[in-house]
Amino acid sequence: MxxxxxxxxxxxxxxxxxxxxxxxxxxxxxxxxxxxxxxxxxxxxxxxxxxxxxxxxxxxxxxxxxxxxxxxxxxxxxxxxxxxxxxxxxxxxxxxxxxxxxxxxxxxxSARAPKFPRKLPRPLAEDAACAVLDRVGESASVPWVAARDAAVVTLLYGCGLRISEALSLSGADAPLGEVLRIRGKGDKERIVPVIAPARDAVNAYTALCPHDLSPEEPLFRGVRGGALNPRLIARAMEQTRARLGLPSTATPHALRHSFATHLLNAGGDLRAIQELLGHASLSTTQAYTAVDTARLMEVYEAAHPKA
Missing domain, CATH: 1.10.150 (DNA polymerase; domain 1)
Structure with a gap:
């Protein structure tokens, strides 16, 4: 029409x-x-x-x-x-x-939207997430690219950033401080704490990067010096999960899911996790409670004598 x-x-x-x-x-x-x-x-x-x-x-x-x-x-x-x-x-x-x-x-x-099954996040297990961070650099042919890939995925898992948010960082953000000021979806700004391993990973990358990381330029660079294409991080994840025997759901975004799920499993407050992720609605963050419930039901069905 x-x-x-x-x-x-x-x-x-x-x-x-x-x-x-x-x-x-x-x-x-x-x-x-x-x-x-x-x-x-x-x-x-x-x-x-x-x-x-x-x-x-x-x-x-x-x-x-x-x-x-x-x-x-x-x-x-x-x-x-x-x-x-x-x-x-x-x-x-x-x-x-x-x-x-x-x-x-x-x-x-007043029109009602059609109902549809919501896709639950597919986080990695804690040991698998740590293994990804340790081994993602093995895909690279040169040390500074290995350090770059490790720094990006550490920000995804260590700070809960979206890949677009990590790649939007500029030279002015390095070296990382105790917190990062992130401008996410809908141009909404949030403050994200930065854990020591994330600071160390970024420092290792900036020390090796051969390109000029001036304040107004992107922090993460491609081999030729341009802004890093997110597809390269996705490819590094593909190669890493193949080496580790992880499922196809082990994507860069799954590391952000893992960040939230592991915080929740450790007793993190749902509202605080909402703020860290930059979700506009608590209902979006509540998907992680469903993940946790699903995991508990698997344990229940496998171990309970009446199951």
Missing amino acids: SLDLCPGARDALARWQDELRALNGASNNTLKAYVADVQGFLAFLAGYHGEPAGLARLARVDLRDIRAWMAHERSRGVAPRSLARALSSVKSFYRWLGRQQGFEPTAVL
Whole structure:
């Protein structure tokens, strides 16, 4: 379906996108996904009603329209998880549009998202995570690259950073102090404590790195001196897990999951872990309690005499 919008609706969509970028600090990829979701919905409305999706038409959208759109998306094979995300984007747009145009978007906001099984994080065992940190450098052909890879994965597991956050560090961050100021998803800033092994790993890397690590340049570099491609860390993890006999779920992001899960297993407070991870919602962090419960159930079923 082609997108058939009146100028007013097209302008509204553009202004909503601008506000998301300015106020919420949404990344370009997130913005593209949100706008594509809403455009898909508006294209459906135009075809479904046989008229351009103007502002007046958008204000009259009711629950039947939403249900028809969702049924159409399911018939196209859109997965429940993707449809739930698209509905969330449409609701966000309608909250904004309702305020701008002075109508009540309750019909859209009351639509229920499809249920889908949430994927639980797959952390590594503590000894496996430590083995990865010890051996990830074996994949490299030169010492400074080995030190670089070890420093990055130590930050993922030791500080709970996302790979994008670790690679966003600059020369100004080295040498690492007691804490790191991290700007994560949604441009939200958080303070992360830095453990001694992470400081030592980064120091070992900076001492060997042949490139000029000036304050305004990326801290982690590729062989030719450019910003380090995250794919290279993923490849180092692939080679390391093959040597250690670890499953395919042992990815760079799994080290962040492991950080959170191991803290929780040691009695860490869920709210504190939420802050360390930079999760906007506690419900996201609560996935780790499900991991812990799943592990306990495995032990229970294997060991309990009544199981």
